[in-house]
Amino acid sequence: MKLIQNIDIYAPEHLGKKDVLIIHDKIVKIADAGSLSIPSYFPEPEQIDGTNLILTPGFIDCHVHVLGGGGEGGFANRTPEATMEGLTKFGVTTVVGCLGTDGIGRDMCALVAKTKGLNEQGISAYCYTGSYQVPVRTLTDSIPKDIMMIQEIIGTGEIAISDHRSSQPTFEEFTRVAADTRLGGVLSGKAGIINVHLGDGSRGMELINRVIDETEIPASQFLPTHVNRNEALFCQAIEYALKGGAVDFTGNEDIDYWETICDEVRVCKGIKRMLNAGVNPNRITISSDGQGSLPIYNKKGEFQGMGVGQSSCLLKEVKECVSMENIPLETALSTITSNPADILHLNKKGRVQEGYDADLCILDKNLQLIKVIARGKSVY
Numbered sequence: 001m002k003l004i005q006n007i008d009i010y011a012p013e014h015l016g017k018k019d020v021l022i023i024h025d026k027i028v029k030i031a032d033a034g035s036l037s038i039p040s041y042f043p044e045p046e047q048i049d050g051t052n053l054i055l056t057p058g059f060i061d062c063h064v065h066v067l068g069g070g071g072e073g074g075f076a077n078r079t080p081e082a083t084m085e086g087l088t089k090f091g092v093t094t095v096v097g098c099l100g101t102d103g104i105g106r107d108m109c110a111l112v113a114k115t116k117g118l119n120e121q122g123i124s125a126y127c128y129t130g131s132y133q134v135p136v137r138t139l140t141d142s143i144p145k146d147i148m149m150i151q152e153i154i155g156t157g158e159i160a161i162s163d164h165r166s167s168q169p170t171f172e173e174f175t176r177v178a179a180d181t182r183l184g185g186v187l188s189g190k191a192g193i194i195n196v197h198l199g200d201g202s203r204g205m206e207l208i209n210r211v212i213d214e215t216e217i218p219a220s221q222f223l224p225t226h227v228n229r230n231e232a233l234f235c236q237a238i239e240y241a242l243k244g245g246a247v248d249f250t251g252n253e254d255i256d257y258w259e260t261i262c263d264e265v266r267v268c269k270g271i272k273r274m275l276n277a278g279v280n281p282n283r284i285t286i287s288s289d290g291q292g293s294l295p296i297y298n299k300k301g302e303f304q305g306m307g308v309g310q311s312s313c314l315l316k317e318v319k320e321c322v323s324m325e326n327i328p329l330e331t332a333l334s335t336i337t338s339n340p341a342d343i344l345h346l347n348k349k350g351r352v353q354e355g356y357d358a359d360l361c362i363l364d365k366n367l368q369l370i371k372v373i374a375r376g377k378s379v380y
Contacts, residue, residue, distance in 0.1 A: 001043055002376070006033040007050025007362070011352035012057060012333035020055065021045070022358040025376035030354055048371070050362070057337040057350050058093025058359030058374060061311050063158070063195065063225050063248060063287035066097035066114050066125070067106045070293030070306060072165070077306045078105070081114065082291050084121040084379070090311040093359035093374040094124040094341075094349055098158050098195060100292060101165050103131030108139040108146075115152045123374045124349065124359065128195050129153050132160035134169035134177055143177065147184025147192060154344055155193035156181040158225065161207050163199025174207045178217050185221075191345035195248075196224040204236045212243070219245035223343060225287060226250045228265035234273075241279040246343045248285045249335070251313030268320040271335070272327060285343065286335045288313050319367050 002022040009015040009030070019036035021029040029036060038045055066082040087095055097115050099106055111127050118125035129146040130136035136156060138146045146153050156177060160166035169177070178194050185192015196208060205224060212219050219240070225248040227237035237247045249267045271284060294307035314336045321332035341350025348356045362371040372380035 001038075001045035002048060002358075002373070003036065003038065003045040004048045004050050004055060004362075005036070007053050007055045009055045009352050010330055010333055012330045012337050014330050015352070020352070022373070022376050025358055027352065027354055027356050027358050030352070048362070052365060053370060054363040054365065054367070055352060056333055056361045056363060057352055058361055058372065059091040059311075059314050059336045060094040060096075060340040060346065060350055061087070061092045061288050061290060061314060061336070062096045062223075062285055062340040062344060063250070064095050064097055064290035064311065065100055065292045065309075066095065066118065066127070067099070067111055068291050069100045069102070072101055072293055073306055077293060079291050079293050079306075079308045084118055084123055087123060087311055088372050088374060088379040091315055091361045091369050091372055092123070092311045093372065093379075094346060095126075096154070096344065097125060097127040099131035100158060100197070101132050101160075103133055103137050108137065112139060112150060112152055119152070122377055122379060124346075124357070125152065126154045126344070126346070127152050128155050128157035130156045130159060132158065132163075132165060132197060133167040134159060134173050136177060143180035144184035144187060147181065147190055148188040154190045155185065155195060157193070157195025158197040159194060160197040160199060162201030162203045162205075163197065164201070166197075166199065169207070171207060171210055175211050175215055175217070178211050178221060179215075182217055182221050191343065192221065193223050193344055194221055196222055198224050198226045198229060198233055200230060200233075204233050205240055208245075209240065212245075219243055222246070223248055223285070226289070228267060228270045230263045231265060234265045234270060238274055238277050238279065241274060241283055242277065244280070244283070246283040246285065247274075248287050249317075250289050251286050251317045253310055253313045253316060254307070266320075267317045268325045268327070271321055271332075272325040275327070275331075281331050281334065282339055282342065284335050285340045286314060286317050287340075315367065315369065322367070
């Protein structure tokens, strides 16, 4: 048992100062500050003084290469696997793993095993089936069976389009992947999301838009990521989001470099532009592309080396939304809590609410991370 007292809650909606009781892995009671008492016949709970602190849902990083990524500059550029400690120290209590460019040196068997391992260690982990390539290399003999029969698999991805590294799927091939993924979601009660990697190619979101316009598959079935990769792609993403689609920004710890060298749209500026354009704030997420390789170039476009994505960017992006663009904290927080939980159908995740999983972050007034609780246990 844990009793958090007199803490300012962003659930992510602002609830004000409350007391919160956790039993095992659930939030069982939220009450006005100072009003929650524990009967004497209960075990003595761990008490946490929340005075001058903020309580938020644990962060959901919905795009992480948990097996590592890269290899795009040869074997020496393969990046390391994610670890539970490397996630929780940045406030991440739920992670969605994926393969990327390399679906050969890393495969679905290894991805599912890694996902199971993270779950056993104490955080919540899910994954997509497949990688950049189409036809999709699944764990079983089909996408619907993967999603229906493998508990951890919630969709397909990341499927690459408009990128020189993709398998250049045709409209028919891409539509079949979307249809199979939706079917798997329908049969299993899962989201059946197609996570789509958007590259720098001029076609941008053309394949996604065609599927929505020419078939019965709705926009809600897709979660395109890297929408802030460049200005042209971002403008397409605004139009897509205005039609009801969800979009995923990729956070960046070194945005000053990427914004000036690579035309990347700064996350806080991009979200502000979407909100000003009338995009539903519930359809916006931020993920880290964690453990993915980040090629570094100089101003002449010459390759300089390889960086690694980190989940640390999530809280950094939330802070920038608040401090640089005056986006309300509850709106900024929703992009890494309730929004991905809703879009990906992660039940009992993403909110500080009675009956929900006790995945929580405690921050100070400067939004510095103080403590992380995952499934009721202190992990940072």
